[in-house]
Amino acid sequence: MKLYFRPFACSLAARIALEEAGLDAEFVQVPAGGRLADGRDFTEISPMGYVPAIETGTGFVLTEGPAVLTYIAELAPEGAISFTGFSDAHYRMLAWLNFVATELHKAVFVPLLSTAYVQAGGEAEQAAARARHARPFAVLSKHLEVRDFLDDRFSVADAYLLAVLNWCEYTKVPIADWPVLSAYRERLRARPAVARAMAAEWPLLKAA
Numbered sequence: 001m002k003l004y005f006r007p008f009a010c011s012l013a014a015r016i017a018l019e020e021a022g023l024d025a026e027f028v029q030v031p032a033g034g035r036l037a038d039g040r041d042f043t044e045i046s047p048m049g050y051v052p053a054i055e056t057g058t059g060f061v062l063t064e065g066p067a068v069l070t071y072i073a074e075l076a077p078e079g080a081i082s083f084t085g086f087s088d089a090h091y092r093m094l095a096w097l098n099f100v101a102t103e104l105h106k107a108v109f110v111p112l113l114s115t116a117y118v119q120a121g122g123e124a125e126q127a128a129a130r131a132r133h134a135r136p137f138a139v140l141s142k143h144l145e146v147r148d149f150l151d152d153r154f155s156v157a158d159a160y161l162l163a164v165l166n167w168c169e170y171t172k173v174p175i176a177d178w179p180v181l182s183a184y185r186e187r188l189r190a191r192p193a194v195a196r197a198m199a200a201e202w203p204l205l206k207a208a
């Protein structure tokens with residue numbers, strides 16, 4: 001399997017999932033202009049030009065972070081990084097994946113990170129995006145006050161939330177005001193597989 005990624009983008013969650021599950025993959029960094037080493041434009045793989053995208057090698061190409069994470073979770077040994085079957089925990093995990101994607105990733109962080117939005121939006125739009133962190137952060141803080149992970153053990157939903165929380169300092173979203181979330185982020189970063197995934201991308205981010 002190939003995972004198309006950009007260093008420390010949301011695709012980091014997929015790398016963490018692969019590391020946690022002990023699954024092999026080829027990691028392909030998408031260059032700034034989108035032109036891949038094999039000559040293809042990245043939009044031939046991911047029509048929106050977004051990471052993460054995976055190519056399975058059997059002709060299957062998948063985009064959209066929550067779907068990519070669910071796919072990796074189902075390749076992993078059953079239950080290793082997900083909750084499976086017709087269980088409450090499985091649907092709670094899907095709900096958290098969607099929560100992170102919509103309430104945090106797109107609503108708060110994209111307007112603060114994406115060059116196109118930053119250029120078009122200006123200060124007022126960025127301040128509005130930054131202010132939108134408060135409600136989802138309050139929900140997460142209350143939830144994580146009494147547990148170490150989004151559910152009773154690690155899943156791909158935690159990997160996605162961590163990838164997004166990593167952007168707080170760069171975007172000036174004040175995570176330091178949210179001790180429960182700061183502690184959760186440190187707890188996840190201390191996991192060996194997470195630390196390996198982050199260490200693999202850190203030099204790539206510095207070089208980009």
Ligand SMILES: N[C@@H](CCC(=O)N[C@@H](CS)C(=O)NCC(=O)O)C(=O)O
Nearest residue numbers: 009010049050051052064065066114
């Ligand atoms: N809807 C997509 C959004 C993914 C996304 O926003 N990816 C960002 C990185 S975190 C990206 O590739 N941005 C490149 C760009 O905006 O051109 C998903 O959920 O996977």
